[in-house]
Amino acid sequence: MSNAKKQITLWLSAVIVLFLITLFSSRQGYFVGHLIILTIISAALASAWNIVGGMAGQLSLGHMAFFGIGAYTSTLLYTKMEISPWFGLILGVLLSSLVAFLVGIPTFRLEGSYYALATLALGLSLYQLSVKFVSITNGAQGIAIPFKDSFANMSFSALWQYVLLAGSYLIIVLGVCSYIAATKLGFQLAAVREDAQAAQAIGVNTMRVKLIAGTISGGLAAGIGSIYAQYILFIDPHSALGVNIAIQAVVLSVVGGVGFVFGPTLGAIALIPISQIILKNFGASAPSLHILIYGAVTILVALVAPKGIIGVLRQISSRISNRSKAGQND
Amino acid sequence: MTSQIILSTSGATKRFGGVTAVNNVDFSINRGEVVGILGPNGAGKSSFFNLLAGAIQPDSGTINFLDQDVTSWQSHEMCAKGLARTFQIVRPLKGLTVLENVMVGAFAKTRSVREAKEIATSAIELVGLAGLENVVSSNLTLGFRKRLEVARALATKPEILLLDEVMSGLNPAELDSFLEMLRSVNKDGVTLIVVEHIVSAVIQISTRIVVIVQGSTIANGTPSEVINNKLVIDAYLGELDYEVS
Amino acid sequence: MVLVQVVVSGLLLGGIYALLSVGVTLVLGVVKFVNFAQGELLMIGMYATLVIYTGVKIHPYLALPIIALMMFFLGVVLHFGLLKWTVGGGHNLQIVVTLGLGLVLQSGAQLIFGGNFQSLGEGKFFNSVIQLGQIYISVSRLITLIVATVVTFALVLVLDKTLWGKAVRATAMDQGAAQLMGIKVKRIYLVTMGIGSALAGIAGVMLMPIYPVYPTIGTQLLLIGFIIVTLGGLGSVVGAFIGSLIVGVVEALAGYWFDSSMSSVVVYIFFILILLVRPQGIMKGDVA
Numbered sequence: 001m002s003n004a005k006k007q008i009t010l011w012l013s014a015v016i017v018l019f020l021i022t023l024f025s026s027r028q029g030y031f032v033g034h035l036i037i038l039t040i041i042s043a044a045l046a047s048a049w050n051i052v053g054g055m056a057g058q059l060s061l062g063h064m065a066f067f068g069i070g071a072y073t074s075t076l077l078y079t080k081m082e083i084s085p086w087f088g089l090i091l092g093v094l095l096s097s098l099v100a101f102l103v104g105i106p107t108f109r110l111e112g113s114y115y116a117l118a119t120l121a122l123g124l125s126l127y128q129l130s131v132k133f134v135s136i137t138n139g140a141q142g143i144a145i146p147f148k149d150s151f152a153n154m155s156f157s158a159l160w161q162y163v164l165l166a167g168s169y170l171i172i173v174l175g176v177c178s179y180i181a182a183t184k185l186g187f188q189l190a191a192v193r194e195d196a197q198a199a200q201a202i203g204v205n206t207m208r209v210k211l212i213a214g215t216i217s218g219g220l221a222a223g224i225g226s227i228y229a230q231y232i233l234f235i236d237p238h239s240a241l242g243v244n245i246a247i248q249a250v251v252l253s254v255v256g257g258v259g260f261v262f263g264p265t266l267g268a269i270a271l272i273p274i275s276q277i278i279l280k281n282f283g284a285s286a287p288s289l290h291i292l293i294y295g296a297v298t299i300l301v302a303l304v305a306p307k308g309i310i311g312v313l314r315q316i317s318s319r320i321s322n323r324s325k326a327g328q329n330d
Numbered sequence: 331m332t333s334q335i336i337l338s339t340s341g342a343t344k345r346f347g348g349v350t351a352v353n354n355v356d357f358s359i360n361r362g363e364v365v366g367i368l369g370p371n372g373a374g375k376s377s378f379f380n381l382l383a384g385a386i387q388p389d390s391g392t393i394n395f396l397d398q399d400v401t402s403w404q405s406h407e408m409c410a411k412g413l414a415r416t417f418q419i420v421r422p423l424k425g426l427t428v429l430e431n432v433m434v435g436a437f438a439k440t441r442s443v444r445e446a447k448e449i450a451t452s453a454i455e456l457v458g459l460a461g462l463e464n465v466v467s468s469n470l471t472l473g474f475r476k477r478l479e480v481a482r483a484l485a486t487k488p489e490i491l492l493l494d495e496v497m498s499g500l501n502p503a504e505l506d507s508f509l510e511m512l513r514s515v516n517k518d519g520v521t522l523i524v525v526e527h528i529v530s531a532v533i534q535i536s537t538r539i540v541v542i543v544q545g546s547t548i549a550n551g552t553p554s555e556v557i558n559n560k561l562v563i564d565a566y567l568g569e570l571d572y573e574v575s
Numbered sequence: 576m577v578l579v580q581v582v583v584s585g586l587l588l589g590g591i592y593a594l595l596s597v598g599v600t601l602v603l604g605v606v607k608f609v610n611f612a613q614g615e616l617l618m619i620g621m622y623a624t625l626v627i628y629t630g631v632k633i634h635p636y637l638a639l640p641i642i643a644l645m646m647f648f649l650g651v652v653l654h655f656g657l658l659k660w661t662v663g664g665g666h667n668l669q670i671v672v673t674l675g676l677g678l679v680l681q682s683g684a685q686l687i688f689g690g691n692f693q694s695l696g697e698g699k700f701f702n703s704v705i706q707l708g709q710i711y712i713s714v715s716r717l718i719t720l721i722v723a724t725v726v727t728f729a730l731v732l733v734l735d736k737t738l739w740g741k742a743v744r745a746t747a748m749d750q751g752a753a754q755l756m757g758i759k760v761k762r763i764y765l766v767t768m769g770i771g772s773a774l775a776g777i778a779g780v781m782l783m784p785i786y787p788v789y790p791t792i793g794t795q796l797l798l799i800g801f802i803i804v805t806l807g808g809l810g811s812v813v814g815a816f817i818g819s820l821i822v823g824v825v826e827a828l829a830g831y832w833f834d835s836s837m838s839s840v841v842v843y844i845f846f847i848l849i850l851l852v853r854p855q856g857i858m859k860g861d862v863a
Contacts (some may be wrong), residue, residue: 057667059667059670059753060669061674103677106847106850106851108334110850110854111666112667113609113666113668113801114805114850114854115806117798117802117845117846118846118850120794120798121777121798121802121843121846121847122843124794124795124798124839125839125840125843127838127842128836128839128840129840131836132834132836132837140480146448151619170744178763182443183443184437184440184441184442184443184446186438187430187437188434188435188445189425190423190425190426190430190434191426191434192423193424194423194424194425195421195423195424196603197421198405198417198421198423199423200404200405200433200484201383201385201404201405201409201414201415201433201756202409202414202434202438202483202485202486203409203410203414203435203437203438204406204434204437204438204440204484205406206406243791243794246777247674247678250671250674251675251678254671286686287685287690288681288682288685288686288690288790290681290684291678291681291682292678292679292686294675294678295675295676295677295678295679295680295681295682296673296675297672297675297678298671298672298674298678299657299672299675299676299679300669301663302661302671302675303660306668316606325464
């Protein structure tokens with residue numbers, strides 16, 4: 001199958017899958033619909049993270065900052081100036097990209113752990129700032145978003161419409177990831193991830209390549225933040241800028257397969273529904289049980305199956321094809 | 331062979347703390363040559379190599395490449411201009427296949443995935459790795475990993491290829507076929523600088539040899555000139571029987 | 576005069592940080608291991624202090640050696656049972672695994688102790704203050720600084736003068752060469768991880784009378800710990816100590832000039848500045 005045909009089939013299947021999921025969710029009750037939307041949103045954020053964290057191998061611990069910039073930008077513009085969240089989303093993406101770029105400049109020159117620490121510092125800073133500057137962000141009380149359903153307000157009355165909204169965004173993010181993976185940038189990112197010094201010697205401008213990945217990653221994360229805000233209709237420092245947001249992105253990607261285009265999505269499918277169900281049933285008595293599971297699963301996967309679910313699937317499929325080859329030789 | 335100087339240093343000096351690793355070295359290489367650099371361990375060969383490659387910058391002196399002052403240039407800039415290097419301890423991009431590894435090199439000179447694949451495939455063929463394109467590079471034996479290093483560097487379409495003790499660890503049979511491979515690379519138009527330990531190998535393949543001892547050049551000539559040079563024998567080779575072909 | 580008070584408070588704050596960051600830098604310098612669960616180890620030290628004080632009524636400062644020993648063994652067990660698989664596996668792997676470990680410890684603490692802030696309540700030294708001229712010094716913080724200084728000093732002495740300390744430094748400088756000289760590198764790693772954990776535990780003990788504990792206290796302290804380690808020079812124990820005092824003063828000054836809630840933001844900006852200006856830190860990266 002030629003490359004172009006592959007691309008078209010992939011896109012078509014993605015659209016069909018989205019359509020089917022949307023159809024499915026329109027028949028479900030609130031809990032299942034909500035679950036699907038949360039899974040998609042988490043998958044989109046984790047996939048955005050994956051560009052810098054997985055493909056470039058630069059572990060960011062601050063993606064809550066970008067998510068939060070998106071959420072707060074569109075929300076503030078909407079609630080205070082009645083600007084459509086669609087514009088707010090785009091503005092948030094641009095602002096977030098800029099911030100990601102600026103954070104990258106001092107840190108990408110140095111070894112990977114510094115980027116992790118600096119992004120964590122960024123996220124924690126924005127959290128503190130949003131708590132403090134009450135006049136802008138309403139502080140810890142958060143901002144409630146008024147609901148007036150219309151397309152222009154990115155507000156919808158049926159859950160399946162949010163599924164479509166978030167799902168389309170996820171497809172865009174995945175599209176960006178696939179594009180990167182299939183072009184020069186993807187190869188160069190992989191080289192930097194594997195061995196930055198060797199990559200530099202073969203002509204890869206590691207700084208430039210990391211900056212591009214970091215900027216795109218930060219920008220895309222903001223968009224899903226805006227969508228989240230418009231769905232939940234309430235944001236506060238904890239839900240939009242909390243550390244757990246960043247950590248979840250890492251966990252989902254690691255479990256699903258860090259560096260692979262569909263890894264974070266598989267991770268989201270594997271973990272989010274379970275964690276939401278646990279939250280629902282044990283939320284009162286054991287509120288952080290799902291975090292415990294996240295932690296344990298992360299350790300397990302990182303040590304035993306470092307390529308995540310996708311790695312395991314690939315191993316199984318190559319073993320099957322090896323067996324069938326062996327069978328053919330008999 | 332045109333005698334056209336493509337890479338030269340003038341007074342190149344590099345100090346590490348109190349040690350002068352490279353001491354005021356003048357060096358030049360013409361297009362098409364194969365220059366071997368010999369010298370005892372710790373004599374400054376590797377430091378000089380890294381200066382040429384742009385991995386480190388000299389404290390004083392200049393480096394000139396293709397009529398341009400590249401003294402302060404870094405390795406990826408040197409690579410873009412046409413100087414590629416291999417690593418002494420091979421550094422394959424472990425998670426990538428042979429083809430993907432070499433394609434990264436090719437991307438130094440092209441944007442197109444299709445073209446990178448073509449360049450990579452011919453480089454892989456030139457070094458004798460044809461058929462192993464889809465093997466994950468961490469699964470290769472040492473000899474093949476070294477060829478991969480060379481292929482990857484070749485894919486950047488260099489004028490000069492710097493080989494850093496690339497032959498250590500190879501058994502005699504592997505060594506012979508490796509030298510053959512380097513000869514065909516050179517015939518293909520790539521100038522080679524070979525920093526080595528294995529004196530016999532360097533003598534076989536070089537058109538000219540430079541001997542560096544304690545940071546300075548003590549000899550510079552054809553292989554037979556160099557091994558019969560008294561200074562070299564005293565400082566480095568001792569009385570040895572070498573056949574120059 | 577107020578400024579002097581602020582600086583003094585900052586120095587005392589630095590004392591607390593010193594215990595944490597010395598542990599981080601030791602592990603980083605010797606085992607070359609990035610431990611993002613160090614904050615949670617401090618948290619465990621704090622909860623252990625709480626439990627012992629409220630349960631068995633032993634004063635934290637008296638319980639210190641017990642908890643330090645307990646944390647040492649915890650560190651050894653964690654390394655032997657889990658973390659040793661990541662040594663040499665690259666910083667990214669270590670960050671991911673220790674992050675996961677941190678999550679487990681954090682949520683475990685939440686399940687056991689609940690999410691509320693918990694303090695020791697009343698106790699000797701906890702709230703007493705001594706006065707030197709115009710300067711007020713909190714006794715518990717002063718004791719912390721003294722303990723931090725003693726511990727750091729002891730550590731530097733051990734590393735410098737004892738045979739074992741030299742083996743540790745050799746391992747830090749060149750693990751391969753050290754092994755060839757007969758040094759049992761794996762054992763050194765084990766002990767170093769234990770010490771790092773013990774130091775975090777001691778930091779927790781000293782912090783408990785001063786500050787309330789809650790399950791997620793680890794994250795912020797971890798970041799400060801690594802900032803200090805960067806400032807002080809990776810692997811330098813003395814650097815970490817000095818860096819802690821500097822960061823403590825910076826944070827205190829920021830709290831005074833701007834706002835107490837902004838003080839950590841200022842420290843983070845300070846961090847970015849360090850990365851821009853002198854990422855290798857103030858001391859050369861030799862352990863001790």
